[in-house]
Amino acid sequence: MAHAYTPGLKVTRATIVKKERRLPLPGNVLVKKGDRVKAEDIVARTELPGNVQPINVAGLLSIPPEDVPAVMLKKEGEHVKKGEPIAQSKSFFGLFKSNVTAPVDGYIENISNVTGQVILREPPIPVEINAYIDGEVVDIIENEGVIVQTKASFVQGIFGIGGERIGVIHALAKDPDEEVTEDKITEDLKGKIIIGGSFVTAEALRKAARVGACGIVVG
Structure with a gap:
């Protein structure tokens, strides 16, 4: 059968391979320059911001947006569990109560008396990067990652x-x-x-x- 080859692709029996391993956001580098690492070793770690859950507290409690701060049971920055009440309104001389509960675990990021919305931020998403190849850490990218070097055969794919x-x-x-x-x-x-x-x-x-x-x- 016919063979296809793309000019410029590298194929070599022995060469020095360097791999840059970089986090998507600043975080913690877990190794030092000169360390020997295995491909599976975690070399850097960070956390991505969790997803945002907007909650229309004013609409759910049928109150004006400016009244939302007064009915909140949780303050900005406080952590909440799924199903936990975060706001409560009273009617008919306090005899009846209406609650708004957290749809997910997270923390209260913002309470708006303009829109009547409460912003709930879900827990951060952990991100780890491994060394990808066995080798030596030859350079540190501060707060971002590392460069790992090794001797290897190298075949570049399409x-x-x-x-x-x-x-x-x-x-x-x-x-x-x-x-x-x-x-x-x-x-x-x-x-x-x-x-x-x-x-x-x-x-x-x-x-x-x-x-x-x-x-x-x-x-």
Whole structure:
């Protein structure tokens, strides 16, 4: 069959590979320059702001927006649990009460006497980045990440689907023209990066996912 090759792609048996591992927001770098790391090691950590939940307290309690601060049971900055009352109004000489409860865990970020809305911020979302490759931390990006260096074989692909994966390489194909078919995917490929030949079938991809293979490289 015909072979496709994109000029400019790098293929080398041995080279120095440097990988920059950077957080999306400033955070904490957990390693030092000169440290040896494994691919799975967490090298930096941060937290993304949680999702915002607007609550129309004025509308729910049928009160004017300017009255909202007076009926709040929680102040700005206070943490709340899902289902916990955050506002309460009284009617008919205090005999009947109406409550507004928190739809999710979080904290009160803002109480507006203009819109009558209360902004509830959900808990922060933790974000961690790993080293991605075994190697040495050769530089620290302050509050953001690291640069990891290693000696490796390097094959540059055209495109990838599914995000970053780490696993033990397993050469499945014996010939560059060989296709990876469903019958060649076995249970012992769990945790492996499968190196195939020219093509992988859809059935083989689905079975590889079922057995827990980490990835497939073909072409």
